Amino acid sequence: MWYVYILSSKQKDWQYIGYSGKLKERLKDHNEGNVQSTKHYAPFELEAFVAVKTEKKAQELERYFKTGSGRAVLNKRIL
Template sequence: MWYVYFLELANGDIYVGYVGSTPDLKRRFASHMKGQVLSTKAHAPMKLRSYVAVETEFRARELERYFKSGSGKAVARKRFL
């Protein structure tokens, strides 16, 4: 099982926020909170707003790319945030 997840940054930014994918959601979120992820290091503490579980890494990466696009952000705001 793979997860595509949405983080709310410390400044309350969920409009852009952060979208990622991982097979181990607990470990990955912990690494975000510890400041071990360069792209979110300056924005801790953060909240895990939502996630989607999918079967394959390929599908997770595909969804992550989509949710980072303009139309994907709009869908994510309506459905997950």
């Protein structure tokens, strides 16, 4: 399975959307500061995730969630 996940920073008002085939390991990477784009916002908590069968579908869903309408769906229906 592949996962599209939404993280929120525990210290700042900031969210991150990403995808991974290994959700627990990826969350650990984010919290340990091993991800360049998120290291200044750590630590994180997992707000939500969506599981899909393929990496391609996860990429497409992540891209959608990063758009204006995708964020609206996330905030209204998922978060």
